[in-house]
Amino acid sequence: MTPPTRALLHRNERWMALIDLDEFLVIRDATPDLPTLLHDYESAGALVVNWVVFGSSGQTVRSPLEPLASFWMCAPDQHSENLHVKSIVQPARVAGVTTDPHHLKYVEPYFAVNTTHDRVDGPKSERQASDRLALYHYALKSEEEYQAKMKRGSGMGNQKTMAFFHYVNNYTAAVCLDGIDKGRYLASFVS
DSSP, rough: HHHHHHHHOOOOOOOEOOOOTTTTEESSSSSSOHHHHHHHHHHHEEEEEEEEEEEOTOSSSOOOSSSSOOOOOEOOOOOOOGGGGEEEEEEEEEEESOOOOOOOETTTTTEEEEEOOOBEEESSSSSSOSEEEEEESSSOHHHHHHHHHHHHHHHSSSSOOOHHHHHHHHHOOOOOOHHHHHHHHHHHHHH
């Protein structure tokens, strides 16, 4: 049984985010918190959130700070990799899990929508909708951390290579500083 399938057995939860440890939900508008934001999507089966993919930002060794505070080079808006979505689901409205974590099947008449209320039926959206909420995906982190990830292997069974590391670093050429500010703010609570 996959982790999303196990998680969805808890149908009494109102909302459940099906995201990975290297992904962080970042509110990008003036909404004060995630429960307030989710209120606007209560009629949907799920809110899908687009990735904003981050590269290594040229870092070779692990930072003592969390990813949000450590990396600032990301894929530009509307890059094809940012079209991937992950779901914040209402478990009672989920009919089943597909073979990948990027989309699910929903009980009729429900379906997934993005932050602009457009229906999204697959693992990718037609356009990136991340002005309100984004899923910051730290696919690489530092070169040191990525090499350790290659040795561990992927949770999806994919073989990680240095070619992938260079591929991601080549397209993550935009500067995304809002995560840095949020990461430093969050770090102030644990230091």
